[in-house]
Structure formats: structure tokens, C-alpha cells
Amino acid sequence: MGFFAADGPLPEANPGQFFMLGVKNCGDDPLLKRPFCYFRKRGNTLEILYRIVGKMTSIMKGLRPGDEVEILGPLGNVYPVEEVFFECKKTEKTEKTKKTKNPLVIAGGTGIASVYPLLEGLPGRAFLFYGGRSKKDVLLSRELRAVSKKFIPATDDGSLGFKGTSVDAARDFLNGRAPDDFVLYACGPNGMLKAASALGVQGYIASEEKMACGIGVCLGCAVRTKDGYKRACKDGPVFKTGELLFD
Amino acid sequence: MVDRGNKNKKLEVRIGGLKLKNPVMTASGTAGYGAELAEFFDLSKLGAIVLKGISLVPWQGNPAPRITETRCGMINSIGLQNVGLDAFLREKLPFARQWDVPVIANILGTSATEYTRLASALEDAGVEGIELNVSCPNVKEGGIAFGLNLKSFAGLIRAVRKKVKNPVLIVKLSPGAPSIEEFSRAAEAEGADAISLINSIPAMAIDVNTRRPLIKNVIGGLSGPAIKPIAVRMVYQASKSVKTIPIIGMGGIITGEDAVEFMLAGATAVAVGTATFMDPMAALKVVEGIGSWMERQGIKSASHITGAMLSDIRRK
Numbered sequence: 001m002g003f004f005a006a007d008g009p010l011p012e013a014n015p016g017q018f019f020m021l022g023v024k025n026c027g028d029d030p031l032l033k034r035p036f037c038y039f040r041k042r043g044n045t046l047e048i049l050y051r052i053v054g055k056m057t058s059i060m061k062g063l064r065p066g067d068e069v070e071i072l073g074p075l076g077n078v079y080p081v082e083e084v085f086f087e088c089k090k091t092e093k094t095e096k097t098k099k100t101k102n103p104l105v106i107a108g109g110t111g112i113a114s115v116y117p118l119l120e121g122l123p124g125r126a127f128l129f130y131g132g133r134s135k136k137d138v139l140l141s142r143e144l145r146a147v148s149k150k151f152i153p154a155t156d157d158g159s160l161g162f163k164g165t166s167v168d169a170a171r172d173f174l175n176g177r178a179p180d181d182f183v184l185y186a187c188g189p190n191g192m193l194k195a196a197s198a199l200g201v202q203g204y205i206a207s208e209e210k211m212a213c214g215i216g217v218c219l220g221c222a223v224r225t226k227d228g229y230k231r232a233c234k235d236g237p238v239f240k241t242g243e244l245l246f247d
Numbered sequence: 248m249v250d251r252g253n254k255n256k257k258l259e260v261r262i263g264g265l266k267l268k269n270p271v272m273t274a275s276g277t278a279g280y281g282a283e284l285a286e287f288f289d290l291s292k293l294g295a296i297v298l299k300g301i302s303l304v305p306w307q308g309n310p311a312p313r314i315t316e317t318r319c320g321m322i323n324s325i326g327l328q329n330v331g332l333d334a335f336l337r338e339k340l341p342f343a344r345q346w347d348v349p350v351i352a353n354i355l356g357t358s359a360t361e362y363t364r365l366a367s368a369l370e371d372a373g374v375e376g377i378e379l380n381v382s383c384p385n386v387k388e389g390g391i392a393f394g395l396n397l398k399s400f401a402g403l404i405r406a407v408r409k410k411v412k413n414p415v416l417i418v419k420l421s422p423g424a425p426s427i428e429e430f431s432r433a434a435e436a437e438g439a440d441a442i443s444l445i446n447s448i449p450a451m452a453i454d455v456n457t458r459r460p461l462i463k464n465v466i467g468g469l470s471g472p473a474i475k476p477i478a479v480r481m482v483y484q485a486s487k488s489v490k491t492i493p494i495i496g497m498g499g500i501i502t503g504e505d506a507v508e509f510m511l512a513g514a515t516a517v518a519v520g521t522a523t524f525m526d527p528m529a530a531l532k533v534v535e536g537i538g539s540w541m542e543r544q545g546i547k548s549a550s551h552i553t554g555a556m557l558s559d560i561r562r563k
Contacts (some may be wrong), residue, residue: 022525027503028319028472032525072527076320210315212321213524216283219325220314228307229328234283 006116010046011074015065015118016206016238019048019073020214023059030056035211035233037114037187038074046071049139075214076237079204083183084125098220101183102127102149104174104203106166106196109186112139114206114237115187119147127173131166135159160211167195174199181182184241194246205244206237250279258549259295260308260515260540262399263415263440265375267294267516270549271506272536274497274520275300275353275378275419277324278460278530280339281346287527291347294516298343300353300380303361304345305331315461316463317452317508319496319520320499324464329436332365333390336372344373351376351417359374359406363429366411379407379439382421382446389469394430394446407440417495420444420485422474427481428488435489442485443518450520471521479512486513486554501529510537510552 004179013019020033034056036048043074050057053173063069083101103126112130119126124147131154132138138153140158153161162169166188174182184203186196191204209221209232216234223232224245230236270294276282280298308328316323330339335352343350343367352374354365364375381394381403393403404418416438422445424430434442435526447468452461478498487493496514500506501522509517522529537549546552 029519030315031319031321032269032470041277059523070526132401210312210314212323212521213527215286215527217279217527218314218323218524221307221330222308222311222313222325224311 010041010044010071010192013041013046013074013077013117015121016074016079016204017074018114018115018214018233018237019046019071020075020211021048021060022070022072024068024070026059030059030061033070033072033214035075035209035214037110037206037208038117039113039177040117040120049110049116051110052137072214077235078231079115079185079206079238081118081122084122084202084234091193099180102181104170104182104184104201105148106170106184106186106188106192107127108132108192109137109165111186111192111206112144113190114208115185116140116144118185119144123147124149126150129154129166129170129171129173131162131164131169133157133235165192167172167199168194170196171199174201190246193244197241197244197246202243203241204238205241207232207239207244208237209233227233251488254559256479257547258294258534258555260296260493260549261496262376262417263515265295267349268292269294269534270510270516270537271513272297272351272495272516272518272531273523273530274518275351275380275531276327277520277523280335281343281350284523284527285346286531288531289346293348293530294534295349295351295376296343296346297351297353297376297378297518298339299329300327300355301332301335301365302327302355303332303352303365303437304368305329305334306335312462313464315452315467317450318473320469320471320558321524322450322452322462322467322469323447324462324467326464332368337370340372340374349375351378351415353378353380353419355380359403362403363406363410366407366416370414374414376417377407377411378417378419378443379403380419380446381420382423387438391421391423391454395423395425397425399428400424400430401437402435404437404439415440417441417443419446420481421446422448422477427484431485431488435492439492441493441495441515442489444485445474445481445498448474448477454507470499472499472501472505473509475505475554479508482509482514483512483556500533501525503533503540506533506537506541511554513554513556515550515553522527524562 022033127217187206221232309326450469482496495516496509497518519530
């Protein structure tokens with residue numbers, strides 16, 4: 001994984017949103033832009049976090065300062081934070097209880113890029129569970145510790161933090177705690193999202209799908225929901241827990 | 248007549264009874280029902296908007312993954328996901344009609360009756376054009392049977408033409424049609440006002456590391472610049488085969504010069520599809536690109552480009 005920074009007049013993006021990024025002068029190969037989560041903005045520089053997986057990301061790695069890229073966005077919806085910031089009203093019977101929830105954030109792989117700006121916007125509030133295969137796959141430890149209330153890394157091989165997945169770590173943490181005290185924010189591979197949805201904590205999960213257009217016209221990034229297929233790019237990428245159906 | 252030097256007038260073309268401000272349309276299935284692209288530019292700057300195909304009842308589409316990129320192209324298997332006729336008439340069409348641009352609906356069905364019911368309802372709703380999709384490669388009920396069999400193809404057009412008077416009737420040919428020439432002639436003979444081509448070309452791609460197909464349905468439709476030379480050839484063949492009806496050419500158009508190439512081969516108008524996925528403003532850029540090509544070449548009317556390929560090869 002690496003950082004990628006772009007300068008220029010950039011519109012304000014919010015946590016959960018993404019940009020379509022394309023490289024120039026590549027002779028139609030790669031043809032389409034690729035979606036990348038909004039990671040963070042530093043001054044007038046947009047930063048994204050990416051893993052080198054194919055042709056586009058390899059080209060991105062080879063770009064030099066001053067090379068031009070095309071950026072479309074920000075696109076998609078955002079992580080709602082009402083439950084964290086505002087008092088949440090329950091209208092069961094006539095009794096109204098007011099309650100603020102703690103953000104429970106789970107990330108896998110490059111999914112950390114998606115929840116990072118959320119953590120920055122909720123400084124010292126979130127319980128963060130983020131993992132990878134091994135110690136070297138867990139990025140940004142210092143920054144993440146600084147912006148979270150509690151950061152519990154998880155690694156498959158146990159080389160750092162909890163031995164197991166980030167969802168396992170979260171499940172372990174929730175043992176003996178009331179799920180209703182938390183609101184879930186999760187981003188990562190589908191298997192992780194499925195496991196996170198099964199924790200019993202209500203909240204939001206962001207899907208990562210291949211996209212062609214990013215603006216809602218191609219219907220290529222369809223995700224299965226309880227109301228039929230929806231577009232990850234336009235109806236998402238953030239969905240309520242229970243809305244997405246997993247295989 | 249006084250030439251006001253109106254750039255728009257120079258770009259005007261006709262498709263049947265429809266006057267288009269310029270030769271550029273959206274390709275069906277690449278512009279939704281208009282709303283998303285309208286966030287990026289004024290749709291009235293296009294020649295026409297062709298909407299996502301609709302069927303009598305909603306179709307949910309194919310399972311994911313539905314798309315994969317290949318060299319200079321992409322394969323899709325969306326499966327004609329659409330909201331169905333009722334929701335289209337109630338929600339989508341009124342929205343699409345708010346711009347000063349002709350709206351062309353794309354329809355698909357499993358039987359001639361379904362097509363005629365759709366066409367009648369759309370005529371009643373006042374659409375300016377109807378494109379018969381008989382060429383979607385991704386859904387076997389999506390009319391491809393009509394696109395590959397000359398007899399049922401001709402029968403379908405005849406049935407729809409009988410029902411529909413006002414809207415311009417466009418038939419979208421399959422690149423898999425056994426003979427582009429015969430199908431083009433049949434479309435004209437049965438009363439089509441225009442032919443559009445090409446739809447995407449059946450194709451597939453495999454991830455050699457996992458040995459799995461890259462899209463769930465295994466086979467999808469290839470689009471983008473990779474198919475352009477094939478599309479230009481088919482447009483050329485179609486235009487040579489018809490007597491008078493215009494051809495709408497598409498397949499990998501990204502720039503104004505790509506569009507001009509289709510027009511030189513015989514297209515009166517063009518549609519921009521996959522390029523819109525690369526850049527939401529693509530169709531608008533194609534309009535501008537045609538304009539600047541005409542300026543450079545000193546061509547006064549877009550209609551003069553149609554079929555204007557010079558057939559002798561001049562060697563230096």
C-alpha cells in the first residue's frame with residue numbers, strides 16, 4: 001500500500017465518500033477510472049491510501065510529482081454520525097430515553113482509508129478494531145491510536161495485538177457489553193462486512209465494489225440488498241446494517 | 248437564406264421526423280434515465296437522450312460481479328436491470344422530459360406482444376423515439392432471438408410499426424446478426440425509421456490466477472474502443488444496404504474524431520456509451536469535437552459528413 005497525493009482546487013469530501021481517479025496519456029488502457037475512498041486532506045492536498053493490485057495502481061506508483069491525474073468526486077453518500085453526536089430519541093411506548101452511542105469502528109485492509117476521516121471527525125470517541133494478516137499490514141498505528149479512544153489492532157498471526165480478525169477482536173470486546181451502547185461503522189472485504197453485520201451492533205457498513213462510472217449510470221457495482229440490487233456508488237457506498245445481503 | 252453562422256444549425260441532423268441539434272446521443276444503458284448525467288451538464292446540449300432499456304415488468308438484473316475491464320474495453324453483464332414500464336412512465340420519463348431534447352426510449356421484451364404493448368404505451372406518453380432492443384447479449388429473454396433470426400426480426404418490426412405512428416422507430420441491430428446487410432434491408436422494408444448499431448459484442452475474460460471468470464455470468468458484452476473498428480465496418484455495411492433511412496452508429500466513440508469516423512462510414516448520428524463511464528461529460532465533448540473537426544475541414548453542415556468517406560487510397 002502507498003499514499004497518493006493530489007494537489008489542486010478540491011471540493012470538500014466527507015467520510016465514506018470516494019473519488020474516481022484516472023491517469024492520463026495511457027492510450028485507453030486502463031480505460032476506466034478507479035474508485036478510491038476519501039482518505040484525508042492535508043492543506044490543499046488530497047491523500048488516498050491504496051494497495052498495488054493491478055495495472056492502474058502500478059501506474060499510480062510510477063507517477064512523479066507534477067504528473068497530471070483526473071479526479072471525479074467526491075461521490076457517494078457519507079457515514080451518518082447522528083447517533084454519536086446528537087441525542088437519539090427512542091419512542092417506545094410513551095417513554096423517551098435519550099442516549100449517545102459510542103462509535104465501534106471495524107476496518108480490514110484498505111478499508112481503513114474509508115473510516116480514517118470518520119475517526120478524525122470523532123476524535124477520542126471511537127473504539128477501533130483494525131487488522132491485517134501480520135504486523136506489517138497494519139498501517140498508521142500511531143495516527144490511529146491518536147484519533148481513537150481505544151485502538152485494538154488484530155493480526156491473523158498474532159504478531160501485533162489481538163490474534164484473529166478485527167471482527168473477532170470486536171466480538172471479544174463486546175462480550176459483557178451492551179450492543180445498544182454502540183453504533184457500528186465498518187469497511188473492508190465482503191467476508192469481513194458479513195461477519196461485522198452479525199455482531200448484533202446496529203450501524204453502517206461501506207461496501208467496496210468494482211465500478212465503471214462511479215456516478216450511478218452503468219449499474220455495474222450492484223450490491224444485493226433486502227430491497228433488490230442497489231448501486232454501491234450512488235445508493236451507497238454506506239448502507240445500514242441489515243440492508244446488505246451477503247452470499 | 249441568411250446564414251446566421253449559428254454553430255448549432257451547422258450541427259443539425261435529421262433522424263426520420265426528428266430534428267436533432269447535433270448528431271450526438273447517449274447510448275442506451277449508459278445514461279440511466281437522465282438524472283445522473285444532468286448533475287454534470289445540461290442535457291439539452293445533446294442531439295437526443297436514449298434511456299436505459301425498459302421491459303413491461305421490472306427486471307432485477309444479473310448477479311455481481313457484473314463488469315470487468317479488458318484491454319481498451321470493458322465487458323458487462325448487467326442483465327437489463329430496469330424499473331419496468333409503470334415506474335418508468337410514472338417516475339422516470341417525466342423527469343427525462345424536462346430538458347429541451349428529444350427523448351428516445353429503449354424497449355425490450357420476450358415476445359412481439361410485449362414489444363407492441365410497450366411501444367403503444369410509450370407513444371401515448373409522448374416519447375419522441377422508440378429504440379427496439381433486439382440485441383442485448385446478456386439476457387436470453389432480452390430480444391436477442393429477434394436480433395439473430397431474420398424472419399422473427401422482420402415480424403417484430405412489422406408488428407410494432409403497425410401499432411406506432413408518431414415516435415421515430417429505431418431498430419438496434421446485434422453485431423451477431425448473420426448478415427448486417429440483410430437485417431438492415433429488412434428493418435427498412437418493415438418500416439423502421441432508423442437503424443442503430445452496434446450493441447456490445449459477446450465476450451469473456453478469465454482471471455488466470457484464480458482460474459475463475461471475471462464476471463459472474465461468464466459471458467458478457469464487450470464495449471469501448473476495442474470494438475470501434477468492427478462497429479465502423481458494420482455501420483458502413485448497414486449504410487450501403489439501406490435505401491434512405493439513417494444509421495445511428497456507436498461502439499467505442501470517445502472523441503469527436505471517433506464520431507466523425509462513424510459518420511464518414513455512413514452514420515447520420517452517433518451514440519456515446521462506454522466513454523460516459525470514463526467521463527460523465529464525454530458526450531458533450533464529442534459534440535464539441537465534431538464542431539471543431541468541421542471547422543478545421545471547412546465543412547458547413549454535419550449532414551455533409553455522412554457517407555463522405557473518399558474510397559480511393561491516395562499514396563504519398
